[in-house]
Amino acid sequence: xGITIKEIAKLAGVSTSTxxxxxxxxxxxSDTTQRKVQKIIDEYNYRPSGAARQLASxxxxxxxxxxxxxxxxxxxxxxxxILLGSELEARNYDAxxxxxxxxxxxxxxxxxKEKNVDGIIxxxxxxxxxxxxxxxxxxxxxxxxxxVDGMALDKVAMDNRRGVQMAVEHxxxxxxxxxxxxxxxxxHPSIRERFEGYQIAMDRGGNGDxxxxxxxxxxxEDETSTDIGEKGTAEILKAVPDLEAIICVNDTTAMGCLKxxxxxxxxxxxxxxxxxxxxxxxxxxxxxxxTSVHVxxxxxxxxxxxxxxxxxxNPDRAFQTRTxxxxxxxxxxxxxxxxx
Amino acid sequence: xGITIKEIAKLAGVSTSTxxxxxxxxxxxSDTTQRKVQKIIDEYNYRPSGAARQLASxxxxxxxxxxxxxxxxxxxxxxxxILLGSELEARNYDAxxxxxxxxxxxxxxxxxKEKNVDGIIxxxxxxxxxxxxxxxxxxxxxxxxxxVDGMALDKVAMDNRRGVQMAVEHxxxxxxxxxxxxxxxxxHPSIRERFEGYQIAMDRGGNGDxxxxxxxxxxxEDETSTDIGEKGTAEILKAVPDLEAIICVNDTTAMGCLKxxxxxxxxxxxxxxxxxxxxxxxxxxxxxxxTSVHVxxxxxxxxxxxxxxxxxxNPDRAFQTRTxxxxxxxxxxxxxxxxx
DNA sequence: TAGTAATATCGAAACGCTTCGATATTGTTA
DNA sequence: TAACAATATCGAAGCGTTTCGATATTACTA
Numbered sequence: 001x002g003i004t005i006k007e008i009a010k011l012a013g014v015s016t017s018t019x020x021x022x023x024x025x026x027x028x029x030s031d032t033t034q035r036k037v038q039k040i041i042d043e044y045n046y047r048p049s050g051a052a053r054q055l056a057s058x059x060x061x062x063x064x065x066x067x068x069x070x071x072x073x074x075x076x077x078x079x080x081x082i083l084l085g086s087e088l089e090a091r092n093y094d095a096x097x098x099x100x101x102x103x104x105x106x107x108x109x110x111x112x113k114e115k116n117v118d119g120i121i122x123x124x125x126x127x128x129x130x131x132x133x134x135x136x137x138x139x140x141x142x143x144x145x146x147x148v149d150g151m152a153l154d155k156v157a158m159d160n161r162r163g164v165q166m167a168v169e170h171x172x173x174x175x176x177x178x179x180x181x182x183x184x185x186x187x188h189p190s191i192r193e194r195f196e197g198y199q200i201a202m203d204r205g206g207n208g209d210x211x212x213x214x215x216x217x218x219x220x221e222d223e224t225s226t227d228i229g230e231k232g233t234a235e236i237l238k239a240v241p242d243l244e245a246i247i248c249v250n251d252t253t254a255m256g257c258l259k260x261x262x263x264x265x266x267x268x269x270x271x272x273x274x275x276x277x278x279x280x281x282x283x284x285x286x287x288x289x290x291t292s293v294h295v296x297x298x299x300x301x302x303x304x305x306x307x308x309x310x311x312x313x314n315p316d317r318a319f320q321t322r323t324x325x326x327x328x329x330x331x332x333x334x335x336x337x338x339x340x
Numbered sequence: 341x342g343i344t345i346k347e348i349a350k351l352a353g354v355s356t357s358t359x360x361x362x363x364x365x366x367x368x369x370s371d372t373t374q375r376k377v378q379k380i381i382d383e384y385n386y387r388p389s390g391a392a393r394q395l396a397s398x399x400x401x402x403x404x405x406x407x408x409x410x411x412x413x414x415x416x417x418x419x420x421x422i423l424l425g426s427e428l429e430a431r432n433y434d435a436x437x438x439x440x441x442x443x444x445x446x447x448x449x450x451x452x453k454e455k456n457v458d459g460i461i462x463x464x465x466x467x468x469x470x471x472x473x474x475x476x477x478x479x480x481x482x483x484x485x486x487x488v489d490g491m492a493l494d495k496v497a498m499d500n501r502r503g504v505q506m507a508v509e510h511x512x513x514x515x516x517x518x519x520x521x522x523x524x525x526x527x528h529p530s531i532r533e534r535f536e537g538y539q540i541a542m543d544r545g546g547n548g549d550x551x552x553x554x555x556x557x558x559x560x561e562d563e564t565s566t567d568i569g570e571k572g573t574a575e576i577l578k579a580v581p582d583l584e585a586i587i588c589v590n591d592t593t594a595m596g597c598l599k600x601x602x603x604x605x606x607x608x609x610x611x612x613x614x615x616x617x618x619x620x621x622x623x624x625x626x627x628x629x630x631t632s633v634h635v636x637x638x639x640x641x642x643x644x645x646x647x648x649x650x651x652x653x654n655p656d657r658a659f660q661t662r663t664x665x666x667x668x669x670x671x672x673x674x675x676x677x678x679x680x
Numbered sequence: 681t682a683g684t685a686a687t688a689t690c691g692a693a694a695c696g697c698t699t700c701g702a703t704a705t706t707g708t709t710a
Numbered sequence: 711t712a713a714c715a716a717t718a719t720c721g722a723a724g725c726g727t728t729t730c731g732a733t734a735t736t737a738c739t740a
Contacts, residue, residue, distance in 0.1 A: 002455065004725090004726055004727085005726060005727065005728095006726075006727095014689075014690085015689065015690045015691070016690090016691090016726090016727080016728090017689075017690060017691075017692095017728080017729080017730095018688085018689060018690075020727070020728060020729085021688095021689090021728095023727095024728080027687095027688090027689095027729095028686085028687045028688050028689080029687095029688070029689085030687080030688060030689090033688080033689080047453045047454060047455060048454060048726075048727070049395070049454065049455065049725085049726050049727065050391075050394075050400075050451070050454030050455065050456040050727095051390075051391050051392075051394035051395040051400065051456070051725080051726075051727085052391075052395050052695090052725070052726030052727035052728085053454065053726080053727055053728075054390075054391035054394075054695090054727085055389070055391040055392050055395050055694095055695045055696065055697085055725085055726080055727070055728090056694075056695055056726075056727040056728040056729080057695085057727075057728055057729085058695075058728095060390075060391065061450065062438075065439075069424070069428070072420075072424050072427070073421070073424050073638075076417070076621060077416070077417045077420060080412075080417060080420045081413070083439075084409070084412050084413050084441070087409075087412070087439060087440070087441050088409070088441070091440075091441075094450050095450070096438050096439075096440065096449070096450055096451045096456070097438070097439045097440070098402075098436050098437070098438050098439075099405075099423075099427055099436075099437045099438075099439045100427070100431075100436065100437075101424070101427050101428070101431075109436070110401065110434050110435070110436055111390070111436045113387050114387060114388060114389065114390030114393065115342065115387060115389065115390065116390035116391070116436070226625050255622075255625045256625070258627070259625060259627070262627060281416060281622070282595075282621070282622040282625075285566050285595045285596070285599060285622075286627075287598070287599070287602060287626075287627035298413075344695090344696055344697085345696060345697060345698095346696075346697095354719075354720085355719065355720045355721070356696090356697080356698090356720090356721090357698080357699075357700095357719075357720060357721075357722095358718085358719060358720075360697070360698060360699080361698095361718095361719090363697095364698080367699095367717095367718090367719095368716085368717050368718050368719080369717095369718070369719085370717080370718060370719090373718080373719080388696080388697070389695085389696050389697065390697095391695080391696080391697085392695070392696035392697035392698085392725090393696080393697055393698075394697090394725090395695085395696080395697070395698090395724095395725045395726065395727085396696075396697040396698040396699080396724080396725055397697080397698055397699085397725085398698095398725075
């Protein structure tokens, strides 16, 4: 296709090795030569072939980003924002993100089959078989918002427990203690941690009896959704008519919760406070605006790339887990009148 | 790293060319040889090097997907779903999507600099300079939901005009004719088409006086947002107090519109109908659920990959524009009582 | 100023595939 | 059964880089 390094070398009157040195900015090159070569490069708009470079140097400059297709197609932009973060950070390293969604069928992404990446980021839950396979393959892997028991890997997480604790504390401060908990996807580590955070904070606030009473929770293995939110709210409300607040495992669930309450004329937050988690796009524009635990999604994506880079450069270092802090964003849905 | 084709060849007692033929499933290979070689391949878990393959065959199996970072980070999952579609379709061709967000600064993605892709998909608007540059470079390009005047390119579009026409007709049928139009990003071709659709349909319905009266519209070059929606609604309402409906250029804008109306106690749809466009995630869970023109986002992404593949295989064919149909999804926000 | 270190450049061997042309074998046709 | 086509396999030449010595030049040190 384009012009090659050989031709550039000839035009500049130097060897290809010299051109290569100019390109990579390492080794010794005199100023005059460097300028001379660079001029030709610019003039002919020369761009080195990635393939050749990869082949010769045995590194690709690519980062594989794996995400389950159900996550990628989920309505709320959670993993998408993580992807964005990774992409932004990758740009800093001049690396490319090769995206691959995987289904449940455990078909290896092509880039993997052809070892076209220096390392892999996995965001969210994926098929169980995939990760052991990758590890065995010796490919550097970083997990974002996921975990596999007993797998020594670099991970990026968020402080799920702390997040819900803050939410609970915020409610307790308003003298709201009859707090229910609604959610799905209970298989996911983050979800479990969120529930634990709820129990811990309730225990501490002296409301352990509530947090350990099954009447106050609706928790299923089904994928979180607005439906789960609606149904869960209905169930809990049936069991506990004088409920004061509902904490949802994520905003999607909370949307369902809001929907149910609205439909049944239960005033938010006057009669019922609602808190979500993730602080995704629509939390702020929901009706009423939804109090939610903000997750630094973009930062998580960036952290993943950083961790991966470090692992690639230093394959023998100890495995790390980077847990990013979260933040409670208080909006109307939980600003109970009782406070004022 | 791994085992190479040479070693496989030796182990199978054939030449590397034969192994290559087995791999690519073309040319003549006897059944026995094919089995023999495949056995070794499986046994040693051999996977050919993408780099070497690319270098030798001069094709990458990669598709570049370019999206402006503002789009990628936009809250609603519009372009993200297009990306998903492309990814799914790419899987069918065993191709990889290399994702690259670009900022306004027009820094070339690395994959582009190193011609690491067979073709490129651009989703949404990007820097003006980028596209001519790519064309000049001879790289196959497909535009999804974007256009550059006078650029002969393959494109994937949606029927924006028809979409808004349907919305208008739906309102007119309910004897609602005082319809305003709110939106931003007016520089974007799709947005302009949506506005045109509004005018055309209003003209046809005998309400041209309204559609051509500036009082009935709020249209800016600023990026669409809920803020635009709020502000636009406020402005139009000030100018036309007896307004009956508002069509927004997209759902994000419509969310702002709903927010404003809700805040000011204007009942939807009893006093005011609202229609959005795109039918993104939160449209269905909005309060009230938002009538919106459904855009087949995933299908658009898939169509882009198909178009690109066709172009790559046949570089000289005429340029095509694939316009996908849209659909009006009627929800509560526009089911005026007048109808019943 | 000889001897060594730093600087500058180059040639050539990889890197791991694909593919073309050559050669050998088998099958088909008149 | 001679002649030719189809089938099967192989060797070797690329593909466009990087990188490892080797060599040549210049600068510095004692």
